Amino acid sequence: MLRIDSLTTDHGQVRAVDHVSFDVEVGSCTAVIGANGAGKSSLLRTLSGLVKSSSGSAHWGDIDLLKLPTSEIVRHGVAHVPEGRSVIAELSVEENLTLGALWRGKDPDVAVTKSEVLDLFPRLGERLKQGADSLSGGERQMLAIGRALMARPKLLLLDEPSLGLAPIVIEQIFHTIDTMRKATGLTVVLVEQNAVSALGIANHAIVLSLGKIVVSGSASDIASDESLRHAYLGY
């Protein structure tokens, strides 16, 4: 269970995350939606340690995520796919995937995980030896998610996976995430500006505005609340 309690993060003078509290049940998907600059990315980056929190706590099981350095979170089952440059262009596709499982050392199951990931994203299998910079936007996102999955995480933090992708690709990726979550009991926190797609696969949702939670509830309730959508989600 992911428990976030009054989490606050400041960027200099700006309060990016303002006393945010919510829980995520194991095996469920919570969407974090809101306009640009609402603090969604900052929230995930605080959880993964890329950014220091100012106050509050975040517990995954009985581990306090905020006390861990970034390179340790994956060893506790937490994988973060950051927004934007989330693959290493100078490495090959295969190397990016191998990177995701490096910390597992000589675990023989790594090969199994790899074939599972390639089953999920066959396009990557076709381009294993190619440089990651030769991939299209959608393929890069698949590679980024694949890299995270190579760690066999229990908690997956996804930051705007749909950014810059064509609708068909977005649908494909979200479908894959949803299927995988249902099959493996993965817990997912999905940050998105694309509220429609996110609400489509989420169980719960929280809406952030200026760092604060303004609405939280079940995904279907929020999706059907028109005034809410107008006010915070722009449609």
Place this chain on the structure above:
Amino acid sequence: MQQFIDTLILGVSFGAIYALMALALILVWRSTRVVNFAQAGQAVLSTYIGLEIHRLTSSYWIALIVAVIAGGIVGGLVDLLMVRPLSRHSGTGPEAAVAPVIGTLGLLAIVQGVVGIFWGGEFRKYPAAFSTDAISIGGSRIPFSPFDIFIVAIVLAVMVAFGFIFQRTGLGLAMRAAAFGSEVAQLAGVRTGRVRTVGWSFAGSAGALAGVLITPNVFLAPNSLDLLLVFGFTAAVIGGLESMVGGALGGLALGLGLAIVLQYLGSSFTFMAAFVVLIVVLLVRPQGLLGKKGARRA
């Protein structure tokens, strides 16, 4: 013609050592984006240590191994004690860009000063593993000695070893990931701090090896490796600062160029020649021979 070939051969053996120094600088540059001017001091210190071990054991090989290990330890310590705190403190602006360079320059001065205090300033000759006389084949002599062959062989072996480590091992992958995408690497579980320290250790060892190989010829004194640093850096920049192969090519190009200048123009032009080679390469290809375009921005 014979003279020209002789000159080229001479250039190769020097070029190999420049390539080794270039390698040390490239290793650190790729993992930390810092040019480690203290490399000259680290190499000098390691070479002096090797000299002491040789005095105690009379064994070239034990001294060599100890010097290389010492270089690795010193390199790692420099990262832990100076570079890591530095990268935590500096913000943005010219101070941040200049700070690591200045830090390594300061460290160079400290190391050279301390070395001078303990060992004094006079030149010493570091032993060579093999004969340094020119080889005769048939009736003619080539300006290549068994020791020169050893130099080229060992540098090639080191390059192959590093190449293997970087491209085929998990450590190498971690090092490349940490250098090119530190954030993603951390999220994937790579302890980038430790990996960078390893990079600095490798660089320190490479620098120590370069020092040991060149001091039978160039002699050992606290400042005597400064020139090696300059040439190594020049070679690294010519090669593009990004790849070891580039550094090797840069070292070779510089060695050959300097040998030619030495033969036909005299010794006082060699330094200026290094500058000219550098400028020409950078004007024609600002990213160096093998660098990627845009990669020249720090």
Place this chain on the structure above:
Amino acid sequence: MLKLIPRPLRTLIVIALLAVVFILLADRVDEYRVYQGATIAAYVVAIISIVLLTGYSGQVSLGHGALMAVGGYSAALVVQNLHWPLWISFFVAVLGAAAVGAILGIAAARLSGPYLAGTTLAFAVGLPSIANRFTALGGEQGIGYDVGLPPARFGDSFTQYKWLFWICAAATLVAVGVAIHISRSRYGRIWRAVRADETAAALAGINVARSKVLVFTISAGFAGLAGALFSTTVFLVAPASFSLGLSFLILTGAVIGGVRSIYGAIIGAFVLIIIPIIAETLSSGASESVATNLPAVITGALLVLTVLLSPGGTAATFEHLAKAIRGKARH
């Protein structure tokens, strides 16, 4: 109340006050200190050249020692061969070094970071060796460069060292004034914009390459003057005075004084002079190898400490203190 006086006038007053202080000091201290004062003056100008280039424009040069050599040699040559007066030779030093600086600057505009550092490093190593080679440049012995005797009207007690100090200090004060003026001008603003964010500056219409060449040229001009001043203090221009160590030394002075601050150059210059003195006191009684090497250790340690504790140098520390005091005074 101070704010009522316009800035240019304020600067002029400060410089005039400094001039008076220097004149008075020169009368009160002994010959050796006066001589050191001249050296400090030369260091100040040299450090200013680094402040302009690195502090204001963000480029790192390890080769300014060689630019000083160009200035020194240009000045010495016109005095020796053309018998031009000393003041003109200073201008020649500035122009000669600036010309070379412009060429370097054109290369520099295309390079950044370590590539620029490497190129200037190679230049610093390469240039002095040229002088060794050509007899027209005096070879290893170099060329004599003399400020001459003080004018008779100053009387008998006006020593040559004092004359040397006056000349160097005057040239330095002029240089400081010019540097401050430049830093406040349009060019200063352009360079600071480029330093902060090259892309943004280019988008704002600044010709980044041209501004880089310009700052390099101007910085070189200051280095040239410093080279001429240095040479006056040793009455000689010779390759050995312009080793790689000199480039590092003035970089050190700039960092310790504060790489962004022109007034910090004065602090940096003082530190450079003090280090050998401190080293001497610390190493008295110890062996010779300690004595020769301690200055290097102290210099290096100061550099590392500055960079770790106060990257902005002493000038930045003073600024923080001043802000803290002003802040407290307001409450």
